[in-house]
Amino acid sequence: MRNLPRSLMLFAAGFGTRMAALTAHQPKPLIKVAGRALIDHALNLTDEAGIAQVVVNIHYRGDQLREHLAGRGIAISDETDRILETGGGLRKALPLLGEGPVYTLNSDAVWTGANPLRELGAAWEGGEMRALLLLGRAGQIRGRRGAGDFSLDEAGRISRGGDLTYLGAQILCPEGLHDIPEDVFSLNRLWDVQIAEGTAFGVIHEGLWCDVGHPEGIQIAEEMIA
Secondary structure, three states, X not given: OOOOOOEEEEEOOOOOHHHHHHHOOOOHHHOEEOOEEHHHHHHHHHHHHOOOEEEEEEOOOHHHHHHHHOOOOOEEEEOOXXXXXXXXXXXXXXXXXXXXXXXXXXXXXXXXOOOHHHHHHHHOOOOOOOEEEEEEOHHHEEOOOOOOOEEEOOOOEEEEOOOEEEEXXXXXXXXXXXXXXXXXXXXXXXXXXXXXXXXXXXXXOOOOEEEOOOOHHHHHHHHHHO
8 A cells, every 4th residue: 555645854953064155044954945944845845746745843943934935824833942853853843743653844945847846756665565666867056066866777776976966855664763862963863773674765856956055056956947
């Protein structure tokens, strides 16, 4: 049974330190690319994919994000007192997300081509598939330097190392988060368990992707989507 997710966690709590002065007075998700806030680019993808429940976590300048999202039917997971990273943040938000697998999406990227959430939904099989990460090849990546993150085997399972880059979108079964004792931790902790079990898979995005986590990424993204 495929058991498609009905909810999505949108990560928006980071400090945006790579953005330097651009985040001195506003959170990174409110930085505009092509006249639209980064978080609105992400929410446009959730609207197109028909996601029923969206949860956004907030920390740095969280009051601005709360005001920006007011009246839009979006649940807020408040990390004002303590930022929890991706793993701790997702675990805190689970009561708002509900049971079963969830989508997660980073808010500091811009996409072209197929809707990444629809791509994930089409490839999700459930069963032994406990994680499905959206990946990109080197020629699809804009605004990011460095090595890739993962490789794919013939069955679509991921392993660490290789030339495929994680694009910040996935479907994940989050139950294993409760087995991690720390309060603050990355989702990499859960991925490592799932990779070892052979239950973590990947699928290649059909389109381009730009990292807008640094100032240069704004112009690169605007040129990409123009």
